Every structure is written in structure tokens, then in C-alpha cells.
Amino acid sequence: MKRNGRPKAGVGKVDLPLYVSGYRNRAGRAYYYYQRYRGTDRVWPRLPMPFTPHDPEFWLRAAQYERLDAICEAGELSFGHTGHAGQRRPLPHPAKDPAGFLTALAEAHALYEREKAGDHKTFGALIDLFTQHAAYQSLKPKTRQEYDRYLDMIRGVCGDDAVRDLTTVDAQQAIDTFQDRPATARFFRAVLMRLVDFGIPRGYADANVVDKTEKVGADSTPYKPWPEWAFELFFEHARIGLHLPVYSALYTGQRSIDVIGMLRPAPEAEAIELVTHKTGGNVWAPIHSEYRDILVATHTDTALLHLREDGEAWTLAGFRTAWQRELSYGQCDPQKSPATRQAEAKREAADNPARAAAMTRIREAGLVFHGLRKNSVCMLLEAGCTETEVSRLVEMSEQMVRHYSRDIDARRVAKSAMRKLEDGWSDIRSTVLGKARNRLTEG
Structure with missing residues (x-):
């Protein structure tokens, strides 16, 4: 797909549009800006570029800047946007009114695209x-x-x-x-x-x-349910503000985006009620007795159920950041500079080696928050719930429930087979082992 303007080398290995340059600060973070006629008396002020070349806003802004012009009037630049028919629409000065400039630029460019669309199938x-x-x-x-x-x-x-x-x-x-x-x-x-x-x-x-085009291969690695040792380590070492969301995911089977948005049920409420973000489906999840005990023990007068340690409600972004930070405890944080993250990881491991070891084990086992949803499904299936019942409770397709139930079915069959072998062992043993003595148990 073609880029607007002639590309040129930028920060790192990214090709940038014409007039776009980049630099890195001392921490290594890349910044970009648009500027024409550098090194001349006609130089424009630096116009900000949003985010990075990996973001759609970056290329949209580059396309908007491409149709800019600036006229020098009384020693000052007057900016405008050139429309499809060549008409010029004046814009606020980007240095004097940055917000007004960007708003007017976006409106002018949208009008330009609508005008052009009348002549071309773009x-x-x-x-x-x-x-x-x-x-x-x-x-x-x-x-x-x-x-x-x-x-x-x-x-x-x-x-x-x-x-x-x-x-x-x-x-x-x-x-x-x-x-x-x-x-x-x-x-x-x-x-x-x-x-x-x-x-x-x-x-x-x-x-x-x-x-x-080539189909992009799907990730074949399924989400893993958490084993009992993972829950033991997590509740022993993880920050307390992350505990209730884990219980809520386990007892309701919901995704993190729906868990964090849960409202606190009334004390006499029979179920947790919500509308899922992904499907728009209505969920009515009866409250398990142990889960109710947890809700009673953590009761507050806040509308939202899940709170940080300071009493403020979690936002989804805040929770996901905290979750990632917790599970990476004692590990180098890739978002920070090499020197900073190595020093921080070393300090954390020294301050609380047990916590660092616990989070490392959970992390290396490939366990994520979404795996709790599979735990919930597996618990319900092991309790004897039908696929339809599980599907309605956790708002999941019966096909996906059936996919999750394969491991459960395999265990059920294996347990049933072993029970039958135990029941008939007195008659079967002689046909398998004859009169052989078991010296290991005799001694």
C-alpha cells in the first residue's frame, strides 16, 4: 500500500513521510515532528506527530499536513489547507492555538476527502x-x-x-x-x-x-486453567487489591473487561448481573456461597465492586497494568531502559525473594487472567453441569464449552475405567499376575 509523499529514513528502521523527522530522548523514547524548509528563512514551526509510525493516527496526520501551505504576511506565517478543487481554507496558527489548529485541520481534510470522493473511487x-x-x-x-x-x-x-x-x-x-x-x-x-x-x-x-493474501496462522496455544499451586502462590504473595477480581473471574467465568466493570451487588442479591462487552449478552450469575462470604468480607459502600488498596475503583487500563506489573515482579520490565529495569529487578528479587520466585513460577507456566475463565468452565463441568447450563452461566458458545470440556471428559473416562478395574480386580489379578507375590508390600 502506497504512502503519501516520498519516504525517507527515520528513527530506527522506519521509513517516514516527507518532512517528518524523529529523535530520541535520553531514555530512548522516539518522538516525531513535521517541519518544512528547515535551514532556510522560510522554516515552519515544528508540528507534532501523534504516537509512532505503527499507529494509524500518525499516517492520518501526515496526510493532513501534506496539504498544508503557509503564506508569509507581515513577517508571520499564515497557514491554510488546500482543498480538492485547489481552494484554500485558512487555519489558526499552530503555535498560537495548537488545539484549534488541529481541529480545523481535521475538519478541512475531512471535507477535502469528501470532495475528492465525488470524482474517484478511493x-x-x-x-x-x-x-x-x-x-x-x-x-x-x-x-x-x-x-x-x-x-x-x-x-x-x-x-x-x-x-x-x-x-x-x-x-x-x-x-x-x-x-x-x-x-x-x-x-x-x-x-x-x-x-x-x-x-x-x-x-x-x-x-x-x-x-x-496469506492467512495469518491462529495462535494454537490454548489458555491454561490455573492449577491449585498457582492459586496458593498468588493469594500468598500478590498484592491484596488483585485478589477479589480473581475470585470474581473464578466464580462468574467472565472476562477481565467485564469483571472490572462489575457493580457491587446488594447484600440480598441472588446473582451478579451484567451485560458483556464482547457479545452484548445478558449475564445472570448466581452467587456461590463462598463467593458471597468474600463479598460480605470486602463490603464497601462504593458502586463498583473491585477497588484498589487505596479505596479507589479499578479502571480496566489500571488493572491490566497492575496485573502485568505484579506478575513481572522480580523480572526486567521491557518498558524501561536496560539499566533501570535490571537494577529494579535485582532490587525486587533481593527485597522479597519468595514473592519474586512465586510470580516467576506463575509467569513461566504461561498462566494469564483469561485462564480463570477456563477454570470456571471446568469447575462447572466437573460438578456435572450440562454444556447448555455452562454456556448460559458464563456467556460462552456451547461449541467453546465443548472444546473446554475435552480434558474434563478424558478425566471422567479415566476415573470410570479405574473404578471398574478396582471393582473387578479380585477376579482379574490372577489372569494378569498369576500367583506372583508382591514382595514390595509384604515387607
Whole structure:
């Protein structure tokens, strides 16, 4: 997929659009900015670039800046945006009114894309058409949010390109940019394929070239249920503010995004009630007696159920950060500089070696929060619940419950077989071992 402007080398190995430069601070973090005519008396002020070249906002902003112009009036630059027909729309000065400048720039560029869409079957025009259609509007809010991320990326990189000019090679190259992130690559490919499919009967393309790209292999590693030793280590060493979310996930079988958003049930409530983010399904999870004891012991007057140690409610982002930080206790934090993370890891391991060892064992076993959902399913199946009952309780498809039940069924069959062998052993032993003495037990 083509980039707007002539690419040039940037920070690291990333090719940047024309006029975009980057630098790293002392901590090694990369920053980017857009600036024309450096080293001349016509130099522009540095215009900020959001995030990094891996983010869709970066390329969208580059496309917006590309259509900027600046006229020197009375010794001061006056900025404007050039529309599709060549008309100039004035913009606030980026240094005097940064927020107003970016807002006006986004509006001007959106108008430019709509004007251009009237003459060309571009990706930008197709995205506008798709997001106004029921095919997009009927998506679940969470799915729509994910679609928006990739649609913005496609618009930023090739919004002005004709859809029918896209080749399989272009699409494969775009997908390959995410080869180190398989889940992202799969979703990007799915959104691009869906978009082109939507455009075919509307005259944007004759065939879907994305269909010929390589399918990104799914992660075959299943989520593991937590063994008993993991719960013992976690509740012994993990920070107390993470305990209740684990119990809630175990007793309700919900995902972290739904667990953290749970409301505290009334003391007389029979069940935890919620609407899941992924499916929009209504969950009514009866409260287990031991779970009720935990809720009573941790009762507060707050609306939200799960709180930090300081009494403030967890946010999803805050919880996930704390969870990751807890399980990486005693390990080098990849988000920090090498010297800092090594020193911090060494200090943590020295301060609390038992905690560091516990979290290392849990981490190296590949146990994650989502595995608690499998624990919940397995508990219900082992208790004799039907697949339909489990499906309704944890809001999971019966097909997935059946997939989770394979290990449970295998254990059930094995236990049943051993019971039958025990019951008939007095008659069977002689046919297997004859009159052989067992000296190991005799002594």
C-alpha cells in the first residue's frame, strides 16, 4: 500500500513521510515532528506527530499536513489547507492555538476527502460509505471500535488511492508489517478484506485481491486453567487489591473487561448481573456461597465492586497494568531502559525473594487472567453441569464449552475405567499376575 509523499529514513528502521523527522530522548523514547524548509528563512514551526509510525493516527496526520501551505504576511506565517478543487481554507496558527489548529485541520481534510470522493473511487470514499452503512452500524460497539482503528490506518496510508489499484502484493506487504503481532495482522487483514468486499458491488473494485493474501496462522496455544499451586502462590504473595477480581473471574467465568466493570451487588442479591462487552449478552450469575462470604468480607459502600488498596475503583487500563506489573515482579520490565529495569529487578528479587520466585513460577507456566475463565468452565463441568447450563452461566458458545470440556471428559473416562478395574480386580489379578507375590508390600 502506497504512502503519501516520498519516504525517507527515520528513527530506527522506519521509513517516514516527507518532512517528518524523529529523535530520541535520553531514555530512548522516539518522538516525531513535521517541519518544512528547515535551514532556510522560510522554516515552519515544528508540528507534532501523534504516537509512532505503527499507529494509524500518525499516517492520518501526515496526510493532513501534506496539504498544508503557509503564506508569509507581515513577517508571520499564515497557514491554510488546500482543498480538492485547489481552494484554500485558512487555519489558526499552530503555535498560537495548537488545539484549534488541529481541529480545523481535521475538519478541512475531512471535507477535502469528501470532495475528492465525488470524482474517484478511493479508499477514503469507500470508508466513508462503509461507516454510514448498516453493515458497519450493526457491529457490536467493541467490534466497531476495533474496526475504527484499522479503518483509520487504511485511510491514513492510502485514503487517496483508488481501491481498484490495490494489488495482492500491496495488501500482503501491508499485512506483513504486523508479522510480529499475529492477532493484529489477522484483524487488519479481516477489516481490509471486508472493506474491499463491500466495495465490489458498489463499483470500487472488480475482485477482492486481499482474498489471495496469506492467512495469518491462529495462535494454537490454548489458555491454561490455573492449577491449585498457582492459586496458593498468588493469594500468598500478590498484592491484596488483585485478589477479589480473581475470585470474581473464578466464580462468574467472565472476562477481565467485564469483571472490572462489575457493580457491587446488594447484600440480598441472588446473582451478579451484567451485560458483556464482547457479545452484548445478558449475564445472570448466581452467587456461590463462598463467593458471597468474600463479598460480605470486602463490603464497601462504593458502586463498583473491585477497588484498589487505596479505596479507589479499578479502571480496566489500571488493572491490566497492575496485573502485568505484579506478575513481572522480580523480572526486567521491557518498558524501561536496560539499566533501570535490571537494577529494579535485582532490587525486587533481593527485597522479597519468595514473592519474586512465586510470580516467576506463575509467569513461566504461561498462566494469564483469561485462564480463570477456563477454570470456571471446568469447575462447572466437573460438578456435572450440562454444556447448555455452562454456556448460559458464563456467556460462552456451547461449541467453546465443548472444546473446554475435552480434558474434563478424558478425566471422567479415566476415573470410570479405574473404578471398574478396582471393582473387578479380585477376579482379574490372577489372569494378569498369576500367583506372583508382591514382595514390595509384604515387607
